[in-house]
Structures are given as structure tokens and as C-alpha cells.
Amino acid sequence: MFSMAYKVLSMLIQYLESFINFIMFHYFGVCIHGKPRHIRGVVIIRSNKKRSIQIGKDIEINSGKRYNLVGGDTKLILRTLEDGKIIIGKHVGISNTALVSKNNITIEDNVMIGGGCRIWDTDFHSLNYANRVQSNDESAHSEPIIIKQGAFIGGSSIILKGVIIGEKSIVGAGSVVTKDIPDGEIWAGNPAKFIKKIQ
Template sequence: MKLIRKFYRGLRFVYYETARMYSWVITRFKFYLNDVKFHNDFISYGIPILDISPDSSFTIGKKFRFNSGKYHAMGGRQQQCYFVAAKGGEIIIGDNVGVTSIAIICHSKISIGNNVKIGINTVIYDTDFHSLDAKVRNQYPESIEGVKRRPVIIHDGVFIGGHTTILKGVTIGENAIVGAGSVVFQDIPAEQIWAGNPARFVKNTYSNELKKVVNE
């Protein structure tokens, strides 16, 4: 039995190492086909889904890391990563960003700074997708005229817990923390912790509290 277990564990190790290599190759090819600007030092566990309009842009900084799919960074509610940019959309991801099974749906602009960590199953939308006017929304075919869209800006050092929803027009300040399962529809200042549905202020980060003590 011990030999069987060792063989199984060895097989798993080989599988994951092989998966990482072929994921990187296929992802690089998909980035190229979608005209994504990227660096070759990215680490890919799994293959993302991309839908990048020719009239949009997608830029990725150095040392990008992501887990995509049900066999990587298993934390429940696994999915592939989705990177979608509609006509006129602009996605910018900075250096040293790590994400797991996220969806970025961009119709305006979504900007993620350096050293940002985004937890599993988080979604970021910069659009309402549908009109808020019932007459327009209920037309057949449905009209997207007047659908609201506003940029989402996530500054350096932000940590976003898993299963969070970030909606249009939100700015999250430097080193802020968003608790798991939050729904964010308003700005979060730098060095603060917010959580809940809707997300509300919980407390200052450790760094912010330390600054207060030093200043006192």
C-alpha cells in the first residue's frame, strides 16, 4: 500500500508540473492571438478564457501569476480565469499580481496596480451590462443604449478576499483589504479594511494604526 501511495503522489507531482508547462505554452499563444502585451516571466497554473476585442487593450506587468480551473489552488467554486474586454475597453494589470479563478469584465477601464492579490472567484465589472430604464431594458432585441460604465481602479498593495464582487466606478486605495464575500460599490480609502454586503468600513490596517501611534 505504501508503494501505491508513493506512486500516486509521484504521479500527481508529475501531472501538476506537466500541466504548469503546457498551460504556460498555451496561455502564451492565447495572449499572442489576442494582442495582449505581456512578459514571459508569468506563471500559469491552468488556462484562462480570453475575449479581447480588436478595439480594446490588455496589458500585463512582470511576474503575473494566476490559477485557472478546478485543479489549481482548490478553494471551492473553481472556474477558469476570464479576461474580457469589449470594444473600447482597457485592462491594465501591474507587476507582481497574483489571482485565482477571477473574472475581469471590462467595457471601460479596469486598472490593477502592483503587488495586488485577488482571491478565488472574485469578479470585477465596470459596467451595468443592462439599462436601468425598464423601457429600454425590455425592448426586443434589448437595447444597450445608455448602459452605465465607469472605470475601476485598484491601487498598489491591495488584498481582495475570495468571492468578492467589485462594481463599476470603484476605486480601492493603496494597501486596502477587502474581506471575503464582499460586494463593493463605493470607494475604499487607502490602508483600511472593509467587508460585507454592501462592504463597509471595519477598521484601519495594521500599517495605518502604526502610523497613528507614531504620530501621537
């Protein structure tokens, strides 16, 4: 009896979350190309412009601890600032990650992003003290991020502005990526460094 009640409650929660996502995606003008494979949990979206967030077909999203117990204390966050864009390709899997773009974040097809990652294409605040203490600090530096096809980003990693992660490359869990990673390599650490080529 309790298992049946749990299943019914889970289904009701999933329907409610799907409805909230539908409203959020439409309100913020998120463009979804094709049908997602799964969107579990409520996605947090903030965007200043319509169509600044684009999602490819067959995407799999986990948003919240309920749907990914192995890591990530937050939901999936998609946030664009000013003219920022977030473009997510096809067959992408992503859990409990915060993507914030003031410039451009591109995630190509077949990428996997583990729980609790942070992908930011901006410094958020100026490195100059005088600018930083102003309430309207708009001089923070930003550069585009590209995560190429087939890359795998381990949980709790941070990808910083201006980084290109190569095709099928792997970023070890908990890494801080500050510079480009070539195709087919494993990098890890803080800051992330070359470990070995993928065989």
C-alpha cells in the same frame, strides 16, 4: 510507480496549458511586460481589440480548481467589451477571477485577489426597461475601476463599476464593493462598509 506517473501526467498537462495560453495571448493581442512568475491553468481571454489587455511582469495566476482548491468555481477570465481595457501591474497574484471591462479596469502593483472574485466596470444591461429588453441594448452604464497598490481583495468578493480601492486596503471575503475605499482601511459586507483602519 503511481506517484511517478502522476508527476509525468501533471507535467504534460502543464506543458499543454502553457501552449494554449501562448496561443490565446497572441491571438487576442495580450501585452505581457516581462516574464510571469507563474501562470497555472488555462486563462479564458476574449477581446475585441489588440493590446486592450496588458499584464505586468512577475504576475502569478491560478486558473481553475486544480490550482486553487480554496475557492472559485471558474477559471481566470479576462474580457474586454467595445473600448474596454484591463491593465494589471507588476507582482500581482490573482486566482479564478472574472474581470470584465467596457471602460477601464486598472490593478496596480502588488495587489492580491482571492479566488472567485468578480470585477465588473459595467452594469451589462440598462436600468431602463425599454432599453434593457432590446436585443441591441447598448446603454448600460460603465465607469472605471482602480485597485491601488498593495490592496488585498478577499475571495468571492464583487467589485462594481466606478470604485477606487485605496492603497494597502483590504476587502473582506464575500463583500460587495459599491463605493470607494480609502487607503489603509478594512471594509467588508454587502454592501461593503468600513470596519477599521489598518494599524
